[in-house]
Amino acid sequence: MLPIRLSKDSREPIYHQIEKQLKALIAGGHLAAGFPLPSIRALSKELEISVITIRRAYQDLESQGFIETVHGKGTFVKEVQSAMKQKTMTASVRAEFERAIQNAMDYDYTVDEIEKVFAETLERLGKGE
Amino acid sequence: MNEWKQAYRLAIFEMKASMRSFLLILVFYIAMSLIFMQSLDVHLEDEFNFFDLLFLLIFFMFPVWMKNKEFQMQKIDGDLWASPSIIMLQQLPVSKDIIVKSRFIIHSFCSFPFQLVLLIAMPIMSENFREAMTPVAYTAFVLIWLAFSIAIGFIMAASEAGGNYKLKAIVLSFIYLLIGFAVIYFLRPDDGFLQLTMMMAAEWSLLSIVLAVVVSIAGWKYWQADMRKMIKKADYL
């Protein structure tokens, strides 16, 4: 069982959500190299998504070098180079910020206001350490 | 040849499931008919002409009654009448040829032993019969009746393929059969069916043997082909 949570209400395509979350799990070191991923059919049942979508996500991850399929054995997490790990993490953090800023802009926040919220949040969380 | 072997396996499989009731019914019917056959002597003295009809009924219908209720023709759905085994086997990788052959093997088991007992009982139980028939004539006589068994009796095996029979068609075919018998009794009121075949076997033994063999082979082949065609045509919905 993988800690993947799909949002069917989100406009983000399902295969994209799967890819993103798996990448995060791998780049964050939660899934070590050599970890056996569930088969396409098993993940399909678990996430209630067709094998077509799962296969697409696995194929993308494979072509990007995160996982590899050994014929007749299954799909495994690949050794990911630290440069790529870094890149993935940066992309993930960047995406989260983008989402937050977009949300603020939907509420008609100005750039100054957004910066203020950001500074306040950073200070609050930083103090908590 | 391999097909017959497979068909035999399937037939045995089905009969095993009802072997006990099968044997019980067989013993019961044989006992009943031996009692009945004691009146053959009287019939051959041109009394008790009703015997002839009863004999025909027993000879042709008992094989059907022998079959376990679970395996008999039954109403499957709507207008569809068929033997359940045919439907079951068609859903498995069993070719139509093998299905047909296995039905014929089962029908043979249900008809021949019993019919042979009837035919063998005749010379044993009736002095009149013994006197009328030489060994050659008797052989011809037995072959004639086995030919009947195949050419007429195996309609019942073939009809197990079912199809979307309307009740009317079933009733009609029975009526035709009865008319056929009535015509024979009308033409030869004194002899009846049994005595006609005895005469034929005694007077034209060789011709009877040849004819019986030809009719047997033709009937055996024809009804198989007919059944195969019926299976192909029927909708088992």
Next chain:
Amino acid sequence: MPEWIEIKDVSKKIDGFQLGPVSLSIEPGTITALVGNNGSGKSTMLKMIMNLANPDSGEIRVLGKPVDGKDESWKRHVTFQPQNAVGWNAYTGEDLKRLIAPLYPKWDEAVFERMISLFDIPLNKRFGKLSPGVQQKLSLSLALPRSTDILILDEPTASLDIPSKNLFMDCLVEWMEQEDRAVILTTHETEDIRKLADYLFLMQGGKPLGHFEKDILAAGYRRFWLHEMPAGPLPGELSRTENQLVSDNPDATERYLSEHGSPVIDTKALELEEIISLLLK
């Protein structure tokens, strides 16, 4: 590569009921759910694939072979489980296994034994004496071990209790993983569709409504909560209530709403069950 099952313009008239014309092809590695109202012709379709009934027109091929041809060898590669097993009543589970197993070259005894013990099925009782639920469990235990390329199941979970349903789904998923295999099943259970199906083939009154990839179908319908309902039908609009709008073209609806400055409070995908109900209405 030829499709594993190829149904081409098949139609049949049965007592005034017109089925088809239906065209459908099934590729390996997929599970297709045949979904429709009662009496929509699903079971008849399955029986025609098995050559138990003849179409009036059109053609059906299984693994490239016409099903009504002289060569019946394709049947060894197909398992068919009807809604009601006809002709099984007189036999025990043990008998049935002895009849069925030798007919399939790839019969997997281990799978059979595991399913029998998981489902706790008495093998020495006659089929006709078992309850409908146990009959269905036994049928399934006699279906999967055949290890055929194609598996056709007519309402396989209709009489199963909840734990057995889950067991069956696990078994089927494992069965699918062995090699390239294909499943067609009819079902009225949304659980089966959600967890098992890759494709949905919808039928209504003998007519096909469409062949959908499940996730594409699921993404194609949305419900919008609006502050104010614009007048007149919107692009993609299927139905509306006071402040809710159901659309079968969410992108077009959204574009229209943003172009006309109608703020959207919330939007949610429709449940598969709801979509199917909408389509079969």
